[in-house]
Amino acid sequence: MRFFFLAEPPTETIGRWCPPASLRQHLRALRFGAEESFLLLPPKGPAVEARLLEKGDLELLGAAARPQLPLLPTTLATAWPKGARADELVRRATESGVQTIVPLRTSRSVAGKDVFSPSKRARWQRIMEEVASQCRRPELPTLLEQPLAVDELSATMAAQAPTAQGYVLTPGTLPLQLSLELNSPRELWLAVGPEGGFSPEEEELLQIGGLMAAGLAPTVLRIEAAGPLAIFLCQHHYLCRQGH
Numbered sequence: 001m002r003f004f005f006l007a008e009p010p011t012e013t014i015g016r017w018c019p020p021a022s023l024r025q026h027l028r029a030l031r032f033g034a035e036e037s038f039l040l041l042p043p044k045g046p047a048v049e050a051r052l053l054e055k056g057d058l059e060l061l062g063a064a065a066r067p068q069l070p071l072l073p074t075t076l077a078t079a080w081p082k083g084a085r086a087d088e089l090v091r092r093a094t095e096s097g098v099q100t101i102v103p104l105r106t107s108r109s110v111a112g113k114d115v116f117s118p119s120k121r122a123r124w125q126r127i128m129e130e131v132a133s134q135c136r137r138p139e140l141p142t143l144l145e146q147p148l149a150v151d152e153l154s155a156t157m158a159a160q161a162p163t164a165q166g167y168v169l170t171p172g173t174l175p176l177q178l179s180l181e182l183n184s185p186r187e188l189w190l191a192v193g194p195e196g197g198f199s200p201e202e203e204e205l206l207q208i209g210g211l212m213a214a215g216l217a218p219t220v221l222r223i224e225a226a227g228p229l230a231i232f233l234c235q236h237h238y239l240c241r242q243g244h
Contacts, residue, residue, distance in 0.1 A: 009042035067138040072238035077102040079194035080112020092228035105147040154209020166211035176214040
């Protein structure tokens with residue numbers, strides 16, 4: 001069943017409801033017909049089943065189980081690219097199944113050094129919602145608005161995910177896929193550096209913090225490509241392990 005994200009849940013879960021203009025427009029664009037059913041997904045809690053009525057109103061049919069996908073909990077801690085490349089990073093990471101996106105502030109960063117503006121956060125939120133709807137992903141990623149310094153990454157990872165396996169994506173090292181086969185992690189943190197890579201001091205900090213080096217390809221990938229590709233490989237490996 002198709003689903004659509006809501007910024008706020010309806011006050012009631014049964015009865016006639018006038019949806020926001022943006023949802024009305026989306027339903028028209030997708031050519032939904034009267035009596036077609038779908039799910040509404042508020043930020044938290046159960047879904048609400050709904051049916052389209054004439055003139056664009058909805059009939060709410062009650063609470064429903066929120067759909068779940070078998071995704072490996074994965075956090076992408078990444079240096080931030082400039083301009084439209086940041087939009088592409090958010091888009092591809094959402095498609096790949098990332099759970100949390102942590103912007104990293106590095107010594108060689110040229111973007112993403114300060115708190116993101118409300119307009120940027122709103123744009124990336126819209127991108128995540130649009131992409132998640134298109135790829136049938138019922139849970140949105142979390143995107144931190146405050147970039148994290150490299151020297152804070154290991155401590156944050158230890159506090160929030162003490163059992164997670166951490167990897168630093170590094171060209172020319174043991175392929176990530178092989179490392180996944182050897183370790184079979186149940187939760188992952190992936191660190192991606194800026195163009196030019198992490199500085200030697202930052203690499204040492206990440207190594208001391210327990211993050212292992214892992215590679216993706218013989219070529220050097222851009223920021224917006226490396227993280228999403230790594231997430232995709234991790235999700236594929238996890239699905240194979242689970243027998244899906």
